[in-house]
Amino acid sequence: MTGTARHRPPPLGADAWADGLWDAVIAGDEYAAADAVTTALERGADAETVLLEIIAPLQARVGREWAANRLTVAQEHTATAINERTIAALAHHPAVRESPARRRGAPRGRVAVACIDGEWHALPARILAEVLRLRGWQVDYLGAQVPTPHLIAHVHRTNPAVVALSSSIATRLPSAHAAITACQATGTPVLVGGAAYGPDGRYAALLGADGWAADARSAADRLAEGPLRKPPPVHQVLDDLPHLADQEYTQISRTARGLVRHVMTELPKRFPAMADYTDQQLRHTAEDIAHIVDFLGTALYVDDPDLFTGFIGWTAGILSARGVPARSLLPGLDLLAEQLVDYPRAADLLSRARDTLRQPLPDAADAVPGKVSRSEGRTA
Template structure:
């Protein structure tokens, strides 16, 4: 639910540069000092969250994807940004602003990440923006199992649940969480990259609202309550295309599909003969990611989800000087196993075409990472 602007406004150039240098350098104290100095000078906390921290976090993802930051640097930068946000909440200027707005809160909002979703910074930014605007916020953090989320809803009776997810493979879990919250009579607003361009999957999965960023989410909630969900609702009713059982088959047989592709891959990709145990383990993880994204695309019945992932991961390879054609054997082996499943076969065919096409520089982070088959290696 973060703003995705490429760069902060000009007046924040110096502050953004200071924060960028600090988070890339792993200097937590310098990062906190940079934002504290901005608050001391009168900058609004919400503006810093949305115009400095959020765009720089997006830049972290782009720089990792382009192989200009390591995984360790990316994780460190994210951790520092989270710490900085927490530190900002206790700054005297922010506390004074909260005290001036003291009184009955606008309402109670539960902010959580979908089960399996570890990318918590967008949800954290939303939680802080809502607090700044006078809401009582229960921030539940990353990877909240749906039963625990529902227990919290029953105990606290929030006016709305805000669910964040960045990775499209979490969409089935998001659908289950949305439906479970609605059964309690609680409306659900969703946000994050997982819901696709323009939030296209939000309405498909039955969400009561969608917002592209924290500012838009806060503005929508300020307009008035979200519509109450219907009293009786089943998630399966939203997606009649699942009746063909392709999604069910692929998710249930995913471990076997991964084992088959891994076992046969060396005959199609001879470089695997020299792989270390670590590389083979990472290759299995990478194949599992492909199967997961295939399942997610079948779940929402959108070829663009899978071809977008294929293009992204091919761009990752190119940025690391790994031959893009190393992706094709895995797609071919999956296609051979799924020849009797028309939607899956079509997705895999489209993905192969995407991989063979000219590739832009990769952006964002739709997967947890790559290694093994897609790992940079020496001859």
């Protein structure tokens, strides 16, 4: 012991840490990525800042770079996996585990954090879980793709103060509605977040959620203000969406596979270039048609044309970034319109989508994504 105090060097700015983490993620080096995060903590960076101002924006950048065709699907998946590992490294770091919120005793309350059934984008939910833990909550993080019956069993067993449901893909909104309603039937309020609910949370209100938050920080701030109001013991599922009475959503959902098969059968007659497609290109085309039908159904469910036209515009931008003409989507939309001529709302959505393709499109990297992970070189 020399009596000389050991001084930590001052922390760097968030931009410097973000640059280092980005280099590690793009290189596929999870050890370097974990080192970047732990070094930031050891040099005095706040853990919540690392989560929300370094890791979360980096993941958004990964999505933009993939959309612009500057990252491959494999690179995007690798980057996401590494980001998940860096969050784990942060969560288990002594500076986090020994934080004042962890040391002060009883937690603020219990929160269950889960992704909607079918939702595999778990990173936003994981970030929320860690932010809530940093704020002193006891968190049950249930992960991706949680079936609603399993979620409800967990709620009955643990009696959380609130359930926080995350979804990034708009096509999961009908499942989100079922999960929200089921949780509320137990008397448990539901806070929702994620890109699926719209940039202003419009679908959260439509589906009857007890609260919506734009990001993890605002979710934690909202819960810190006080408990969400407990829902009434009985909550109706469909009567609060009267537009579903026309059965268009139900019919199109039930016949979705048949619609995709019909389009794939007839499309080569309308789009001769398909004659030279490889098996992989044909498979990707069928997947794209299926996504279009899924988004059409979801737009009918929430009765919002912008949801469908936004997805079509985004898809066109993705294709254009990969050298595929955006207008190649038109024949598939035409074929769907011919099959759905007796469905007025669906016909209107398809007409609006075709108009969207005839207008200048935004850059794929700047558009709001309809989904995050798609394969390269697709066309419809």
